[in-house]
Amino acid sequence: MFWTKKDLLGLEYLTPEEIELILDTVESFKEVSTREIKKVPALRGKTTVNLFYEPSTRTRVSFEVAAKRLSADVINIATETSSVKKGETLIDTGKNIQALKADIIIMRHNCSGAANMLARALDISVVNAGDGWHEHPTQALLDIFTLKEKLGKIKGLNVAIVGDIAHSRVARSNIWGLTKLGASVTLCAPEMLLPVEIEKTGVKITSNIEEALRNADAVNVLRMQFERDEGAAFPQQLDYYKKFGITEERLAKAKKDIVVMHPGPINRGIEMSSEVADGSNSVILEQVTNGIAVRMAVLFLVSQAREAKQ
């Protein structure tokens, strides 16, 4: 089994075997971060470019740490201070970065499909770090890796995803990845935050949080993206917490070892209580640690694929 894709655009485009290959590779990269010298020379002489059209700290830093632990040179482009402000198109920006002989572009963009478009236009690798409401593959991969590490497998698990599904690329990537690996997924959200026809992906839907948690082996709690509320119907924060917030009382009725995940940053007292976020079921900080190994594995695999083709 070899990795053949120059890009990582979304879990929708991967086979179950390709997802498993990434997860297996992550296992090996996790060890590097436990060393005293947290660096291997695998991407020495390669350049990765972080091209972020949307604010992000944790994903950008995680990709930067991952690239540096592989000995790559990392360039960060903040679009607010770049030629993007002068009206340069995405493809032109990408082609210029390619002309600088960079090897991998890691991009976050507010438009769904932006990474796919850039990848088609360029010969160098594109890794999607989140595009609009479409996909955030490395986040879903680190969620799935963390789950597998905690529960030993993915097949047959019941995973609840709670929160703003409609605006969430994390949810979409998780749905693709989890269902491809044989887990069953239950979405739980206020009706206004559920995308239309989502049940066609084979997931269950409920608006009752107790029901969503009842048989769940894990719950992935999404961030309420209040910054995306452009005057549309959005629930009041307190009202949301009352109906959907993950609290100790609600967890007490769920499976004892239920794994609680959150992609961060947490709105404490809105999506979950502080006791749950810091409690024994929470793996939120382990997700952050695993994120580095996941991104190291992805950067390594896409760079190898590109070279195998030449």
Add this chain to the structure above:
Amino acid sequence: MKEKAKILDPEGIHRAIMRIAHEIIEKNKGSVGLCVVGIRNRGVYIAQRIAACIKQIEGIDVSTGALDITLYRDDLALATGQPLVRKTEIDFDINDKNLVLVDDVLYTGRTIRAALDALIDFGRPKSIQLAVLVDRGHRELPIRADFVGKNIPTSKKESVEVYLQESDGRDEVLIAEKE
């Protein structure tokens, strides 16, 4: 691949590993401060067998580890096939140890060069010694083994194939020729 000659049978492999264990103990004047690290995959099993022989001879458990050198290869940038990255497992301190690095076949020396780089990232051993089951010649780097199970002169057209119980279900070393 066409099989040309059997070089070692199960007894031959066992005797070679036992002799290497004796030589390691002799050179290091005992087994205190000794550790054995195998290069994935088959070097790991040979390292474990060497450790078992040392235990048999000296009655002391020496630490063993597994080293994956994929990320340190000098041909990563031009690799045609894609190597699978596996886990490095060295869960002890290698600082100030006499470390015996173990591989199945010593050929160009490039794997050992990568392994030395990888080891140095884990610490500063007092010494690094090299043990191999087979030395087939054709070095491309100034590297030599301290302990050799068997020297086998080969041509570059031939390949040396090592099979071990742990990975292949049988113990055997043979020379094959590319057709």
